Amino acid sequence: xxxxxSCIIRLFSNYCALSEEDKRLxxxxxxxxxxxxxxxxxxxxxxxxxxxxxxSKGWAYSFRNMDDGSRQILELFMPGDIVGMREFAFSQxxxxxxxxxxxxxxxxxxHRLMDVFRTSTTLTAVLFAIVSRHQALLTERLVNLARRSxxxxxxxxxxxxxxxxxxxxxPSDGHFRLPxxxxxxxxxxxxxxxxxxxTFTSFRKQHLVLRERHRMHLPNxxxxxxxxxxxxxxxxxxxxxxxxxxxxQERQNGSSNVTTx
Amino acid sequence: xxxxxSCIIRLFSNYCALSEEDKRLxxxxxxxxxxxxxxxxxxxxxxxxxxxxxxSKGWAYSFRNMDDGSRQILELFMPGDIVGMREFAFSQxxxxxxxxxxxxxxxxxxHRLMDVFRTSTTLTAVLFAIVSRHQALLTERLVNLARRSxxxxxxxxxxxxxxxxxxxxxPSDGHFRLPxxxxxxxxxxxxxxxxxxxTFTSFRKQHLVLRERHRMHLPNxxxxxxxxxxxxxxxxxxxxxxxxxxxxQERQNGSSNVTTx
DNA sequence: CGCAGTATTGAAAAATATCAAGAGGGGTGG
DNA sequence: CCACCCCTCTTGATATTTTTCAATACTGCG
Numbered sequence: 193x194x195x196x197x198s199c200i201i202r203l204f205s206n207y208c209a210l211s212e213e214d215k216r217l218x219x220x221x222x223x224x225x226x227x228x229x230x231x232x233x234x235x236x237x238x239x240x241x242x243x244x245x246x247x248s249k250g251w252a253y254s255f256r257n258m259d260d261g262s263r264q265i266l267e268l269f270m271p272g273d274i275v276g277m278r279e280f281a282f283s284q285x286x287x288x289x290x291x292x293x294x295x296x297x298x299x300x301x302x303h304r305l306m307d308v309f310r311t312s313t314t315l316t317a318v319l320f321a322i323v324s325r326h327q328a329l330l331t332e333r334l335v336n337l338a339r340r341s342x343x344x345x346x347x348x349x350x351x352x353x354x355x356x357x358x359x360x361x362x363p364s365d366g367h368f369r370l371p372x373x374x375x376x377x378x379x380x381x382x383x384x385x386x387x388x389x390x391t392f393t394s395f396r397k398q399h400l401v402l403r404e405r406h407r408m409h410l411p412n413x414x415x416x417x418x419x420x421x422x423x424x425x426x427x428x429x430x431x432x433x434x435x436x437x438x439x440x441q442e443r444q445n446g447s448s449n450v451t452t453x
Numbered sequence: 454x455x456x457x458x459s460c461i462i463r464l465f466s467n468y469c470a471l472s473e474e475d476k477r478l479x480x481x482x483x484x485x486x487x488x489x490x491x492x493x494x495x496x497x498x499x500x501x502x503x504x505x506x507x508x509s510k511g512w513a514y515s516f517r518n519m520d521d522g523s524r525q526i527l528e529l530f531m532p533g534d535i536v537g538m539r540e541f542a543f544s545q546x547x548x549x550x551x552x553x554x555x556x557x558x559x560x561x562x563x564h565r566l567m568d569v570f571r572t573s574t575t576l577t578a579v580l581f582a583i584v585s586r587h588q589a590l591l592t593e594r595l596v597n598l599a600r601r602s603x604x605x606x607x608x609x610x611x612x613x614x615x616x617x618x619x620x621x622x623x624p625s626d627g628h629f630r631l632p633x634x635x636x637x638x639x640x641x642x643x644x645x646x647x648x649x650x651x652t653f654t655s656f657r658k659q660h661l662v663l664r665e666r667h668r669m670h671l672p673n674x675x676x677x678x679x680x681x682x683x684x685x686x687x688x689x690x691x692x693x694x695x696x697x698x699x700x701x702q703e704r705q706n707g708s709s710n711v712t713t714x
Numbered sequence: 715c716g717c718a719g720t721a722t723t724g725a726a727a728a729a730t731a732t733c734a735a736g737a738g739g740g741g742t743g744g
Numbered sequence: 745c746c747a748c749c750c751c752t753c754t755t756g757a758t759a760t761t762t763t764t765c766a767a768t769a770c771t772g773c774g
Contacts, residue, residue: 207542256596259682264600266592278589281468281582282690286589309570309577316570316577321542323584328539328547330591331527335517337599338643339525342762373720382599384763389721405720405771421520429543603730634752645731650754666739666752 198222199272200246207318214312221246222298234289234297241279243299247271250295251371254287255379265380267330270356271295277323280305292371328426337382340421345381346391347420350401354410355427366410370403459483460533461507468579475573482507483559495550495558502540504560508532511556512632515548516640526641528591531617532556538584541566553632589687598643601682606642607652608681611662615671616688627671631664 201218204210210218225248228234234245237256252269266287269275279285280302291297308315329352336348350370357368374392375385383391395401400416402409410416417424462479465471471479486509489495495506498517513530527548530536540546541563552558569576590613597609611631618629635653636646644652656662661677663670671677678685 258596258600262600264596266595277581278585278592280585282585282589282686284686284690286592286687305581306574306578309574309581313567313570317567320538320566320570320581320584323581323588324539324541324543327584327588327591328543330588330595331539331547334527334591334595334598335519335525337595339519339523375720385721386723386764387762390723390762393722425543425545426547429545636752646753647732647755648730650752651730654754 199248200274203272203322204315204318207321208314210314214315217308217312217315220307221300221304222248223300225296225298228291228295228297230291230294232291234291235285236288237285239285241276241282241285243301244274244276244280244305245297245299247273247275248296248298250291250293250297252289252291252295252297253376253380254289256287263379264382265376266333267326268353268380270360272360274322277326332426342381342383342387342391343394344420345383346377346388346395347400347416348422349377349381350408350410351413351417351420351422352427354408354413355424359427366413368408369406370408371406460509461535464533464583465576465579468582469575471575475576478569478573478576481568482561482565483509484561486557486559489552489556489558491552491555493552495552496546497549498546500546502537502543502546504562505535505537505541505566506558506560508534508536509557509559511552511554511558513550513552513556513558514637514641515550517548524640525643526637527594528587529614529641531621533621535583538587593687603642603644603648603652604655605681606644607638607649607656608661608677609683610638610642611669611671612674612678612681612683613688615669615674616685620688627674629669630667631669632667 198219200222201210201215204214204218221244228250230250234252235241247269249271252275254266254269254275256264256266258264275289275297276285278287305319308319332352336345340348353370354364354366354368357364362368372380373385374388377383378385378388381388392401392403396403399411400419402411416422459480461483462471462476465475465479482505489511491511495513496502508530510532513536515527515530515536517525517527519525536550536558537546539548566580569580593613597606601609614631615627615629618625623629633641634646635649638644639646639649642649653662653664657664660672661680663672677683
């Protein structure tokens with residue numbers, strides 16, 4: 193219980209109580225950390241894919257460069273996230289990965305995951321839960337891009353980040369850092385940077401979002417969430433206790449049960 | 454080797470040679486098949502989630518109803534697909550599921566998956582591979598919706614289906630059935646049904662896609678793929694042999710290796 | 715001080731949605 | 745077999761949203 197510094201372990205612990213053996217296994221996924229610089233591209237779209245990585249410090253994003261020169265940012269990763277699961281079944285990367293901040297990441301090869309499958313049913317289940325949650329994020333982003341106006345998209349994007357940050361513990365009465373340029377935000381939302389700027393201006397006039405360089409302030413998060421038609425189930429509901437095997441198995445009888453409700 | 458009728462087993466076999474024991478385990482996921490009718494809603498967005506299901510016959514789609522009355526179709530499922538993984542970590546459904554065709558589906562509870570984790574590392578890895586491939590599809594759809602014109606979106610959508618159908622074996626010189634109305638296609642692509650109609654008309658004039666009710670004909674699939682900026686890696690590359698444990702393990706030494714190249 | 719990246723604002727253009735009217739097709743009941 | 749109706753599709757006119765282009769301002773930094 194002493195090496196709780198690891199964000200991976202903290203992340204996994206959200207889903208299930210871990211045995212010491214499990215923790216030891218997880219620690220192996222964080223061997224050989226590497227310092228990275230802001231803007232550094234960790235891999236390009238067609239690179240060979242035989243590794244995952246975990247992000248220990250800093251933010252990163254996955255992206256795709258389009259034929260017409262534009263770019264789509266697909267996912268935003270924060271400390272504790274596991275990156276590269278998408279390519280488990282693939283030999284090549286399907287998206288690039290770049291650091292936003294300076295940070296620290298740890299690579300580990302695909303077959304290390306096989307060790308986990310072989311050794312710990314608990315960790316396997318938690319991994320599945322993490323992938324499942326990740327897919328929920330992707331789905332929500334898809335809905336956001338396909339069906340909402342520019343205002344709603346931006347509101348949703350900002351509010352999602354705000355919520356994710358709150359979940360990691362840092363309670364921030366509406367203030368937080370968002371180290372993305374308006375162009376990058378546009379790349380994430382499928383909007384031109386010009387329109388992102390206009391939308392921010394509009395939000396400022398409505399007193400919904402105040403942005404000063406990379407510092408954000410939400411005077412009224414509730415209102416922003418409503419504008420975005422934000423349904424937070426996809427972020428919150430996933431922290432329910434998962435079926436765990438280690439020792440106490442009594443949780444497995446009732447079907448699914450929620451933590452707080 | 455005699456019960457190869459099961460599409461689940463066929464699907465899994467794409468990734469890895471299966472032991473008889475594995476096949477038996479898989480068969481348990483297809484117990485108690487249920488007949489379903491076209492249009493039938495298998496679950497709604499907020500239903501309790503404690504089951505997956507496999508689709509044995511027919512097509513289905515997942516959807517999300519928006520506040521403004523519109524609807525987003527997220528994924529298209531075909532025989533052999535496993536549905537509902539997204540909610541493994543959740544207590545509620547995040548999207549609805551509806552049948553397009555008459556069909557046959559099989560439910561199985563989440564904890565049945567735990568049996569798989571406990572019993573077969575091979576199947577666990579294949580499951581991961583399937584989820585990974587599924588995530589690749591989602592990602593591609595996201596890029597499609599965020600970054601492409603209506604023409605490209607529709608072209609990409611149609612060509613993806615064409616490719617997926619080809620992969621399941623039915624080689625169809627450009628002819629296939631697409632049992633979706635133009636309104637449903639619009640719901641999938643974030644376009645109005647009117648605009649889908651216009652785009653189809655334009656395709657007909659360009660001799661790219663001929664659609665007659667639910668029958669599609671692609672006189673020149675190549676051209677369509679080019680228009681869509683279609684990169685088929687996300688569909689094809691995933692069939693590489695995955696690290697398998699059963700018996701012959703020699704595949705695990707080299708890092709990742711591709712089947713055909 | 716000047717420079718490069720970033721943000722703002724206006725005007726015009728392009729893409730897509732909405733509204734509305736009509737056409738075709740297939741099933742059902744008389 | 746016909747009439748009718750519902751559903752899907754098509755097409756035109758107009759409205760809205762977002763993009764693009766261009767000019768200018770801001771900011772931190774060497």
